[in-house]
Amino acid sequence: MISKELIDEVVASGPYCDSWESLCRAPQPDWFHDAKFGIFTHWGLYTVPEYRNEWYSRNMYIKGYPEFDHHVETYGPQKDFGYKDFIPMFTAERFDPDEWLDLFKRAGARYYFPVAEHHDGFQMYRSKLSHWNSFEKGPHRDVIGELREATLRHGLHFAVSDHRAEHWWFMGHGRDFDSDVCEPMRRGDFYWPAMPERDDGDLFSVPAPTAEYLDDWLLRVCELIDGYRPELLYFDWWIHHSAFKPYVRKMAAFYYNRGVEWGLPVSICYKDGGMAWGAGIYDMERGGQAQAAPFVWQTDTSIARDSWCYTKTLDYKDLAELLVTLIDAASKNGNLLLNVGPKADGSISRHDRDLLEGVGAWLDANGEGIYATRPWLLAGEGPTIAQNGSFSDAEPKRWTAGDFRFTSKNGDVYAFCLNPANPVDPAKLPSKGGDSDGVPSGAVRIASLASYHDHEVPPFHGVIAGVEQLGAGPVRYECTNDGLVIFPVEQRNPRLSGRHDLPIGFKIIER
Secondary structure, eight states: OOOHHHHHHHHHHSSOOSSHHHHTTOOOOHHHHHHOEEEEEOOSGGGSSOOSOTTHHHHTTSTTSHHHHHHHHHHOOTTTSOGGGGGGGOOOTTOOHHHHHHHHHHTTOSEEEEEEEOTTOOBSSOOSSOSOBTTTSTTOSOHHHHHHHHHHHTTOEEEEEEOGGGHHHHTGGGGSSSSGGGSOOOTTSSSTTOOOOOOSOSTTOSSOOOHHHHHHHHHHHHHHHHHHOOSEEEEOGGGGSGGGHHHHHHHHHHHHHHHHHHTOOOEEEEETTSSOTTSSEEEEETOBOSSOOSSOEEEEEESBSSOSSOOTTOOBOOHHHHHHHHHHHHHTTEEEEEEEOOOTTSOOOHHHHHHHHHHHHHHHHHGGGTTTOBOOSOSEESSSOOOOBTTOOSSOOOOOTTOEEEEEETTEEEEEESOTTSOOOGGGSOOOSSSOOSOOTTOEEEGGGOOOBTTBOOSOOSOEEEEEETTTEEOOEEEETTEEEEOOOOOSSTTTTTOTTSOEEEEEEEO
């Protein structure tokens, strides 16, 4: 069983100690840089009401919030039917981990990140630290254990996400009125500690987590590490609170030392200032980089704009937008972690499945230009300004046939036209007034692959031996002073045929 003594023993055993200087020497797993695409799932009690988003457990206790009124109207007053009363309804009767992983593998994912514990405090795994877990209650199944075995059977890398830190204040509003959160609480209870939520800044907000709470957080995470041996961990933002810093360092040293002991390369994905720079893998929630980064990074986003879990009112992104997010990340040295939310019964909705299978069909044709690639001299070109920073995907971009992203591998350059169905305004296309008379009908033009003109050196210095359309084979092309003009053909994959709004990939072969 996990204990503070065991954690201290593992940390003392090395080779990593609980200092940033030591932790920044831990290498990232080699496979992560090549994987490019992973699947994230948010699944827990918050899926039972199927209402708005995964913060239902917090918002149902805040007067004036839609969740508060919805809860009273649907289930009754919170003192009679609280969040804990969803547990018997969370039976997961249709949960089949192999069915999930079949889908994720068809989608082209190379790693999988289920949420092991969200802010609500319900553990989706077998635990000796609290009875409020999926093995003892609800579905009476070790969900994370089953998903781990299925992930490994399918040849994917297994990781877990832990969002426990925010539980310090997540249920606190339930103390503001007569609700079940007002029941006596002690360590290990479901709602404990339900402290006040403050809006005076995350880093030093008060009351700060106590040593008792932080010890409990550390034990829970290390229990998860030892019980399920994830290759990656992910943490939401609140571990960057100043009170967490020594505990995060100790957890990371424990985890990295365990990875050495297991012979398993491991790393931690973190957001904002959750860890010192270089001590893990930097993650940007719902956003991206403006240019190619000199470090490997990850963006996590969801197939819906308004929720990470399944609800009846999801504002879905379309397939083309999801593919552009993946291409854009790969062109800038990043990975995409794409979230899907299963229903409370354990099934995945038809719309979600169709989107994931669409990503998989596109990667079947174009994955050569995504997996194991590295950034090229330029990340991209085109008239449309790329998203930059976290939470920058609130509105879809209107990409054009003049917007491209580039990757490279084995001496070849890969160019992805982001939306061939939307012609670009000729006035927005760069032109040197050379031998090109605009862009021929049905063609696309890559300005960065122009021929030499008036002693100007273009970004691409090579001699083109051929152009292949990924998933379709060699295609006709013309080298001009204004750019490489390519004449795409129809996709061979019937799932992609007729979808002219989807990105098209080209392999530029050098002599």
